[in-house]
Amino acid sequence: xxxxxxxxxxxxxxxxxxxxxxxxxxxxxxxxxxxxxxxxxxxxxxxxxxxxxxxxxxxxxxxxxxxxxxxxxxxxxxxxxxxxxxxxxxxxxxxxxx
Amino acid sequence: xxxxxxxxxxxxxxxxxxxxxxxxxxxxxxxxxxxxxxxxxxxxxxxxxxxxxxxxxxxxxxxxxxxxxxxxxxxxxxxxxxxxxxxxxxxxxxxxxxxxxxxxxxxxxxxxxxxxxxxxxxxxxxxxxxxxxxxxxxxxxxxxxxxxxxxxxxxxxxxxxxxxxxxxxxxxxxxxxxxxxxxxxxxxxxxxxxxxxxxxxxxxxxxxxxxxxxxxxxxxxxxxxxxxxxxxxxxxxxxxxxxxxxxxxxxxxxxxxxxxxxxxxxxxxxxxxxxxxxxxxxxxxxxxxxxxxxxxxxxxxxxxxxxxxxxxxxxxxxxxxxxxxxxxxxxxxxxxxxxxxxxxxxxxxxxxxxxxxxxxxxxxxxxxxxxxxxxxxx
Ligand code: SF4
Ligand code: SF4
Numbered sequence: 001x002x003x004x005x006x007x008x009x010x011x012x013x014x015x016x017x018x019x020x021x022x023x024x025x026x027x028x029x030x031x032x033x034x035x036x037x038x039x040x041x042x043x044x045x046x047x048x049x050x051x052x053x054x055x056x057x058x059x060x061x062x063x064x065x066x067x068x069x070x071x072x073x074x075x076x077x078x079x080x081x082x083x084x085x086x087x088x089x090x091x092x093x094x095x096x097x098x
Numbered sequence: 099x100x101x102x103x104x105x106x107x108x109x110x111x112x113x114x115x116x117x118x119x120x121x122x123x124x125x126x127x128x129x130x131x132x133x134x135x136x137x138x139x140x141x142x143x144x145x146x147x148x149x150x151x152x153x154x155x156x157x158x159x160x161x162x163x164x165x166x167x168x169x170x171x172x173x174x175x176x177x178x179x180x181x182x183x184x185x186x187x188x189x190x191x192x193x194x195x196x197x198x199x200x201x202x203x204x205x206x207x208x209x210x211x212x213x214x215x216x217x218x219x220x221x222x223x224x225x226x227x228x229x230x231x232x233x234x235x236x237x238x239x240x241x242x243x244x245x246x247x248x249x250x251x252x253x254x255x256x257x258x259x260x261x262x263x264x265x266x267x268x269x270x271x272x273x274x275x276x277x278x279x280x281x282x283x284x285x286x287x288x289x290x291x292x293x294x295x296x297x298x299x300x301x302x303x304x305x306x307x308x309x310x311x312x313x314x315x316x317x318x319x320x321x322x323x324x325x326x327x328x329x330x331x332x333x334x335x336x337x338x339x340x341x342x343x344x345x346x347x348x349x350x351x352x353x354x355x356x357x358x359x360x361x362x363x364x365x366x367x368x369x370x371x372x373x374x375x376x377x378x379x380x381x382x383x384x385x386x387x388x389x390x391x392x393x394x395x396x397x398x399x400x401x402x403x404x405x406x407x408x409x410x411x412x413x414x415x416x417x418x419x420x421x422x423x424x425x426x427x428x429x430x431x432x433x434x435x436x437x438x439x440x441x442x443x444x445x446x447x448x449x450x451x452x453x454x455x456x457x458x459x460x461x462x463x464x465x466x467x468x469x470x471x472x473x474x475x476x
Contacts, residue, residue: 003328017218017257017285019193025115025163032193034218034259034286035333037117037165088328090257090285 004094006057006084008076011095013053018091020048033091047079053095057083112401113353115163116390120170120357120368121152123180127173129199130236130466130473131224133263133298133305135368136172140469145361149179151382153186155358158386160190167192172360175202181210188215195220197261200247201240208250219251220259220288226274234268236466236475248282259286264315265305266457267464272315276322280330287330289319291337295369295424297467303460306453312340338439339453343414344421345439351423352396364389366396369424373433399423404434408442 006012014020019032020040029045031038040048043064050060061076068075086092125140147155159167167187174180175198187194196211200221211219221244225231231241251258260279264272272289279287291312292298292305307315319334326332338345348355348367357365362381365371371378376395390396398404402415409420420426421437429438430445438445464475 015257016255019217021165021191023163023165030165032165032217034195034220034257035168089331 004087004092006080006087006094008058008061008080009056010083011053011056012083012087012092013051013095014048015091015093018086020045031091033089044082047082051083051092053093113350113396116356117164117354118166118168119159119164119355120168122170122172122357122359122368123147123152123174123177123183124172124360125469126176127171127199128176128201128237129173129224129240130468131234131263131297132236132301132464132466133265133292134467135293135296135298136467137369137371138296138300138467138471140172141360142469146177147358147360147362147381149182151362152179152183155362155381155386156183156187156190156192158381160192162387162390165193166195168195168197170197173199173202175200175207181207181214184211184216185214188217193217198222199235199240199244200251201237201243203243203247203250205250208247208254208256212254212256216256218257218259220261221248221251222261222263223275223278224263225268226271226278230268230271234464236464245282248284252283258282258284259288260284261288261290263290263292264307265292266307266311266460267305267462269307269311269315272318273322276318276326276330276332280326285331286333288333288335289315290333290335291315293335293338293369293422293425295372295428297465297472299428300465300472303456304462304464306339306456306460307337308457309340309454311457312337337453338422338425338437339449341439342441343439344418344425344437346418347422347425347437350401350419351399352393353400353419356390356396364393364396366399367424370395372424373427376433399433406434406436409436412442 017034021030021032023030029040031040050063057080061079065075124146125136126143184194194216195218196216197220223231223244224234228241232238248258262275294302319332323332352366357368359365363378365378378395379389379393405415405420409415421439423433425439426435426437427433429449436443438449465472
């Protein structure tokens with residue numbers, strides 16, 4: 001096995017063992033993963049909701065760029081970094097066709 | 099691994115809505131590990147909660163705000179209703195994790211568990227080879243069964259964590275255990291040094307590693323972490339007796355987590371019954387929410403108000419909550435004392451010396467766990 005390196009054309013989704021849920025009692029989104037509970041911030045939740053295994057990382061970044069103001073390239077890089085980090089922890093499934 | 103992208107926030111000081119529960123479905127287990135975290139006086143099968151009782155409790159767990167349920171034991175696969183329990187937990191919205199020795203898994207059962215919504219499987223391993231692992235587990239052919247079970251788990255598309263409990267009798271196999279985890283396709287490996295309560299305390303002389311072994315293990319883990327970044331996540335728990343700062347046991351007593359014992363007792367951790375004089379409430383007697391808020395045992399060491407010196411005036415009090423109450427009781431004879439794993443405990447030097455001596459001069463023979471006080475290794 002080797003490390004999955006994500007590229008703008010990767011099409012990722014959350015793995016079966018990483019579950020994003022809105023927690024009504026605590027009033028926030030939670031990412032449930034083995035042995036722990038994570039509390040993603042709003043932008044992370046928005047990114048993860050767009051990760052449906054169909055949309056490329058580039059198109060997810062484009063969706064966010066149309067919505068938020070940031071210097072060119074910044075959003076694309078942040079989306080890729082965040083998803084690479086989650087991928088390195090084993091929480092994403094990459095549907096990219098090699 | 100660091101939580102750079104997703105910080106774990108939520109750190110109130112006293113207690114909060116609980117995040118996760120360890121459901122100890124049974125104390126029965128085909129293995130006999132000499133460090134087993136079950137109490138020395140195990141609960142008989144006849145006292146175990148029924149399927150209907152567990153289902154009721156799971157509804158209460160979800161209503162209380164619990165997010166994850168870890169099915170554990172003993173060996174949870176001993177329970178014939180495990181698949182139904184997993185399905186019920188998933189149905190009420192709990193994230194389900196199976197913590198198993200895996201020797202009782204079959205391909206059909208893996209498929210049924212996956213179908214029932216199981217999110218994750220954690221398999222314990224006792225070594226890297228059958229000779230070492232089967233000796234430690236006291237179960238012939240156990241290791242080969244685990245290797246086979248891990249394959250079925252991965253083939254069913256389930257995520258896998260390997261849990262390796264390490265001690266003087268198997269530490270030399272750590273590099274091979276890392277390789278085995280990669281070969282099995284595990285996403286995570288937990289390398290956990292034995293914690294000395296209950297059975298492990300009885301076997302401490304045979305299990306305690308030397309400082310040199312510990313340093314070597316730390317080196318192996320750090321190298322593997324760097325080499326396998328993005329392939330295998332490795333969590334590492336160092337042995338308390340050689341630590342400088344204590345572990346934040348359970349994230350603080352009764353703060354975010356709890357256990358339910360086979361007969362329904364609500365415990366702040368799996369070892370809490372080693373502390374004598376505490377009364378634990380049962381889900382058979384009261385609603386879970388009431389127990390969580392009002393249990394005398396849970397409230398006893400919640401937060402920091404119960405602390406004595408040096409914890410009371412220590413800057414770390416709200417980070418580590420004074421370490422582990424069970425260890426304080428076992429080593430200092432007082433559950434409200436500073437955990438002797440802490441360098442600021444007056445007992446710290448003594449505990450370190452004890453570990454060092456046992457590692458050098460302790461015998462290697464195990465006392466295996468069973469329902470009648472243990473059986474010495476032949
Ligand atoms: S530690 Fe060993 S004996 Fe105890 S429950 Fe786990 S597999 Fe069974
Ligand atoms: S003195 Fe108590 S609070 Fe301070 S570091 Fe040690 S265990 Fe933690």
